[in-house]
Amino acid sequence: MAQKLIIIGAGMATGRALEALIDANPDAYDVTLFNAEPRGNYNRIMLSPVLSGDKTYAEIVTHDADWYAQRGVACRFGEKIAAIDPAAKTVTSETGDVLSYDKLMFGTGSTPFIIPLPGHDLEGVIAYRDLEDTERMMGMGEGNKVVVIGGGLLGLEAAAGMAARGADVTVVHIMGHLMERQLDAAAGYLLREALIKKGITVLCGANSKEIVGEGGQVRALMLEDGTELPCDLLVMAVGIRPNVALAKSTGLAVGRGIHVDDQMVTSDPDILAVGECVEHQGAVFGLVAPLYDQAKVAAKTLLGEADAFVQKELSTKLKVTGCDLFSAGDFAEGEGREDIVFRDPARGVYRRLVIEGGALIGAVMYGDTADSNWFFGLIRDKTDITPMRDTLIFGPAFQGGAPLDPLAAVAALPRDAEICGCNGICKGTIVDAINGGANDLNAVRACTTASASCGSCTGLVEQVLASTLGDAFQAPVSTPMCKCTTMTHEDVRRMIKSQRLTSMPAVWQACNWLTPDGCHSCRPALNYYLLADWPLEYRDDPQSRFINERKHANIQKDGTFSVVPRMWGGITTPDELRAIADAAEKYNVPTVKVTGGQRIDLLGVKGEDLPAIWSDLNAAGMVSGHAYSKGLRTVKTCVGTDHCRFGTQDSTGLGIKLEKILWGSWTPHKLKLGVSGCPRNCAEATCKDIGVVCVDSGYQISIGGAAGMDVKETELLLQVATEQEAIDVIRAVTQLYRETGKYLDRMYKWMGKLGLDWITEQVSDPTIRAELIERFELSQSIYRKDPWADHAKTRAPSYKPVANLTLEAAE
Incomplete structure (x- = not known):
């Protein structure tokens, strides 16, 4: 008869322990799993991509309901354990139920540390720990001010995620540089500069004094020097502490964490503990790699098998807001130590190696971390680096006097070289899996768990695949469009075009969709592709x-809405301004803000007032600014030759013409334009999706700019002599983007996939250009309309969110 195992906490450590236990002997225990959160195991490392919009919660779920059901795990989610009686070997839940156990496992994790500042209990002061915190931050967007206390990894990821959604974010860090535990001052400085370029304000050496509230809601953070930082949300990301309250009340030995031995057994022989809640030989743990090691040991202990948890030298390889970082070992300054430093400001690369007694003892890398595993191996193995001292800083490819091919460098790594730090997977394990038939990334991931956690080692795993399989290796295919199909976005769109699929049911039938009616991921993409490819045959599906x-x-975060009327080229009139002012007063709009795109935003409009405010603005001659759309947002202009003594062309006039031509066109992602009247570039045209810089000889048209999470300068597409040529080129390149772009890819990503040369070739060809313009005008003739005017004539559509479609996609 199976023994009874109760697990408290459905986190990553207990989840891995369950996997190991059930894989080894599925009949050994009847498992009951309690979790304070109303859900099972998900990858907390990936909450940051969920916040930034790169992933959905569904994509980071590790164990769904089916997984638990198939393995017979009794799940009691959203239910806490109130008490444990180790003598009677029972637990009492908060509902009063009493359950007996043979073995008990703690996985209570950690709790975020909240600085006990005056005002820390105000509404709007949160930590960054779970999905609820993430969803709260996802509500922060344009028009919101956020303060993040803490310049460590979590704080910076929180700041970056909210900044990507348009929020005005300030990071307050008490230390002199960011991520001081992982980075030295030089690397911390580079990271700070990168964040500032992304629009995030960073205050280092700043001490918080008080959280100021108003009506029970946070209003601002006051610093020691009297500076007041206004905020709608304040996020504390200043560290975590092992969650030991329940263990302590049970009578277990507790220090900073729950004391465990090498077998993960607590002071009670029938109670184990794993994860961030434990303390082993004086150490507590926050990285996932040692937690997974603990989980494997705990599973073997439960099965009566011998194993021991051993603390290992750890490295930290991180990606913070698009910046690659790595640190390992001891990189503090000290007597008898020497530094080797490499700086390449143009590439944004920094490396610092610390050497003592002929061995590498510490490394810090910023910008280029491709060789991090090799350096970590030297630190871990205490390798004598004397023979390669002169070329050490350049990495493994330069040892032996000549640069090596990257695959040759990977092939030269020993079998015990660690490839996946999270899961502790070495090269030999991966090679054995490949030789056993795992011939692609997904198969290797399934066999070994390499790259299955944070994913930062994915490229290195692929290199091991390539070096092991040789010519038999096939580069990985793109990610499937969603869980409904094995086909990529590109495959599906080719089918739509080649087989003339003009409806969603036709796509589902022809492409063997696994889900009858699609899902929240594929339906918006299919709707766009059909809309763009078959404007005559297909009709937009609002749902x-x-x-x-x-x-x-x-x-908005409070359920109200933001209304942005269109102002052609950023130009307005007294009548329009009066109409906006009247609307703001009439509908009690709490905030009226000038946007970065030269428009006026009415923030806080009630849902029931939308038709009426649209009607009033329509009556004044104004239409929707489509500030919510995957389509043209704004065309930003400078005053050009009308008023500026430096203007070379009529930039304002061109901007207005372009906006009136492109207005209402749906595109794979939002589209922003800028037209500057001279190379002084006052309209910031060189960081837009499409930018025009006017010069004496005509118009320089550039594409592929961005000024959000990724800061990109546009690249020159064409220079033309006349205004009409400029308009034609922009219409053509917009239609080319519409027809060949992947849904939710900004123009710079599209350009990176297809290549600027090919795009230039297409729009330069007079015949192709004319065909693109013709198809663009056909689509506009059908779909360009003011949605406000349509809906203002009727009752506002009731706000009943469709399942899984209530959140706006990543901006």
Whole structure:
């Protein structure tokens, strides 16, 4: 008869322990799993991509309901354990149920540390720990001010995620440089500069004094020097502490964490503990790699098998807001130590190696971390680096006097070289799996768990595949469009075009969709592809759009909406301004803000007032600014030759013409334009999706700029002599983007996939250009309309979110 195992906490450590236990002997225990959160195991490392919009929660779930059900795990989610009686070997849940156990495992994790500042209990002061915190931060967007206390990894990821959604974010860090535990001052400085370029304000050496509130809600953070930082949300990301309250009340030995021995057994022989809640030989743990090691040992202990948890030298390889970072060992300054430093400011690369007694003892890398595993191996193995001292800083490819091919460098790594730090997977394990038939990334991941956690080693795993399989290696295919299909976005769109699929049911049938009616991921993409490819045959499906596009306004964190009327080229009139002012007063709009795109935003409009405010603005001659759309947002202009003594062309006039031509066109992602009247570039045209810089000889048209999470300068597409040529080129390149772009790819990503040369070739060809313009005008003739005017004539659509489609996609 199976023994009874109760697990407290459905986190990553207990989840891995369950996997190991059930894989080894599925009948050994009847398992009951309690979790304070109302859900099972998900990858907390990936909460940051969820916040930034790169992933959905569904994509980071490790164990779904089916997984637990198939393995007979009794799940009691959203239910805490109130008490444990180790003598009677029972637990009492908060509902009063008493359950007996043979073995008990703690996986209570950690709790975020909240600085006990005055005002820390105000509404709007949160930590960054779970999905609820993440969802709260996902509500922060344009018009919101956020303060993040803490310049460590979590704080910076929180700041970056909210900044990507348009929030005005300030990071407050008490130390002199960011991530001081992982980085030295030089690397911390580079990281700070990168964050500032992304629009995040960073205050180092700043001490918080008080959280200021108003009506029970946070209003600002006050610093020791009297500076007041206004905020709608304050996020504390200043560290975690092992969650030991329940263990302590049970009578277990507790220090900073729950004391465990090498077998992960607590002071009670029938109670184990794993994860961030434990203390082993004086150490507590926050990285996932040692937690997974603990889980494997705990599973063997439960099965009566011998194993021991051993603390290992750890490295930290991170990606913070798009910046690659690595640190390992001891990189503090000290007597008898020497530094080797490499700086390449143009590439944004920094390396610092610390050597003592002929051995590498510490390394810090910023910008280029490709060789991090090799350096970590030297630190871990205490390798004598004397013979390669002169070339050490350049990495493994330069040892032996000549640069090596990257695959040759990977092939030269020993079998015990660690490839996946999270899961402790070495090269030999991966090679054995490949030789056993795992011939692609997914198969290697399934066999070994390499690259299955944070994913930062994915490229290195692929290199091991390539070096092991040789010519038999096939480069990985793109990610499937969603869980409904094995086909990529590109495959599906080729099918839509080649087989003339003009409806969603036709796509589902022809492409063997696994889910009858699609899902929240594929329906918006299919709706766009069909809309762009078959404008005559297909009709837009509003229910396959995100909530903002269905409501024709941006939903705010409190359920109100943001309304942005269009101002052609940023130009307005006294009558329009009066209409906006009248609307703001009439509908009690709490905030009226000038946007970065030279428009006026009415923030805080109630859902029931949308039709009426649209009607009033329509009556004044104004239409939707589509500030919510995957389409043209704004065309930003400078005053050009009308007023500026430096202007070379009529930039304002061109901007207005372009906006009136492109207005209402749906595109794979949002589209922003800028037209500057001279190379002084006052309209910031060189960081837009499409930018025009006017010069004496005509118009320089550039594409592929960005000024959000990724800062990109545009690249020159064409220079033309006349205004009409400029308009034609921009219409053509917009249609080319519409026809060949992947849904939710900004123009710079599209350009990176297809290549600027090919795009230039297409729009330069007179015949192709004319065909692109013809198809663009056909689409505009059918779909360009003011949604406000349509909906203002009727009752506002009731706000009933469609399942899984209530959140706006990543901006």
